[in-house]
Amino acid sequence: MTIDKSMSVLIVDDYKTMLRIIRNLLKQIDFNNVEEATDGSEALAKLRSNHFGLVISDWNMSPMTGLQLLQEVRADARLKTLPFIMVTAESKAENVVVAKQAGVSNYIVKPFNAETLREKIEKVLGNG
Amino acid sequence: MADPYQGPAVIPQAILAERLAAIRQRYPEAEPEAVAEIVRAVVSSMRGDLSAQETSLLSEIEELGRTIASAKAEIAALRVDDITGSDIPFATDELDAIVAHTAAATEAILETCETLDQVASDLNGPAAAQLQDATTRIYEACSFQDITGQRITKVVTTLKAIEAKVAHIVAAFGRPEGAPIVTPERELAAAGLDEAALLNGPQLPAAAMDQSDIDRLLASFD
Incomplete structure (x- = not known):
């Protein structure tokens, strides 16, 4: 299966430097259609008003966390199958389990490298 | 064989338990003052002549009391x-x-x-x-x-x-x-x-x- 790299990708992080890093790494693997949000609620509004093919979200944000965003996405009839990758410094097993139970598509622990990002994206988009 | 140890008359255990329960009711949190009161209650319950061992114990309790008072003063003086x-x-x-x-x-x-x-x-x-x-x-x-x-x-x-x-x-x-x-x-x-x-x-x-x-x-x- 070929990945459509023209799809819109929403990246969510309350730390703008991290958004900039992820955007640049995505650009290097040919995902150029990237939107940003700085917390879960802003992301949810964008997801509900536009069409995205993938969400890459941090966990620890305020007021709406990445986990809450994931739960909202999975509870939304239109968004519930949207591929959702959590990228976070939260690396305890209980975090991974909670995210998985909430329906996360994959989980990347910070700090990560470009190869890990590419590999997880390919996996959740059906080419891994 | 008779117990050679003849200690002082002690307050009955039931009364001590009653006093402790009353103190606990008055001080639900474990406070230093409550601890001090318990010690005072125990010491004041003792009757009769004290043995050498008991005198030593009392002396240690007094020393402990002085240490606690000193620690309290030092902590209170913390800026x-x-x-x-x-x-x-x-x-x-x-x-x-x-x-x-x-x-x-x-x-x-x-x-x-x-x-x-x-x-x-x-x-x-x-x-x-x-x-x-x-x-x-x-x-x-x-x-x-x-x-x-x-x-x-x-x-x-x-x-x-x-x-x-x-x-x-x-x-x-x-x-x-x-x-x-x-x-x-x-x-x-x-x-x-x-x-x-x-x-x-x-x-x-x-x-x-x-x-x-x-x-x-x-x-x-x-």
Whole structure:
């Protein structure tokens, strides 16, 4: 299966430097259609008003966390199958389990490298 | 064989238990004054001549009492206002400055890197690939700023917890009669610091799961 790299990708992080890093790494693997949000609620509004093919979200944000965003996405009839990758410094097993139970598509622990990002994206988009 | 030890007349156990229950009712929290009162109640219940062993015990209790009084005085004399008013705010300001300076440096590095990326896109052949590979490594390395920022936030939270605990110790030993005891846990809860128990931020490398551990854990759900 070929990945459509023209799809819109929403990246969510309350730390703008991290958004900039992820955007640049995505650009290097040919995902150029990237939107940003700085917390879960802003992301949810964008997801509900536009069409995205993938969400890459941090966990620890305020007021709406990445986990809450994931739960909202999975509870939304239109968004519930949207591929959702959590990228976070939260690396305890209980975090991974909670995210998985909430329906996360994959989980990347910070700090990560470009190869890990590419590999997880390919996996959740059906080419891994 | 008769017990050679003839100790002083002791108060019946039931009465002692009754007194302790009454004290517990009056002081639901374990306060130093309550402990002192219990000791006084026990000592005052003793009757008759004391043996050498008991005299030694009493002497040790008196010494313990003096040590507690001295500790109370030292704790009460702690200049807790210095800790809460200047020491900890100074430390947290310094840490905030570290975050701000490294963030500015990271932004400058990223900007330069984006320029190099632009140059790479205009090149062809091995040089372009080599340049892009180098910029990828720089982007990856720049994520340190996010991790160090989160680590510093954890340190600031710890400093605030220490501040709350110091205030609790001073309040417990030097507080006015009848004032309520405020435990560090209650202070932290009031400050909203016990929320999001799941979120711990970056782990130290020795305690952290790496990506391969997480991949294995995720695969166990399949």
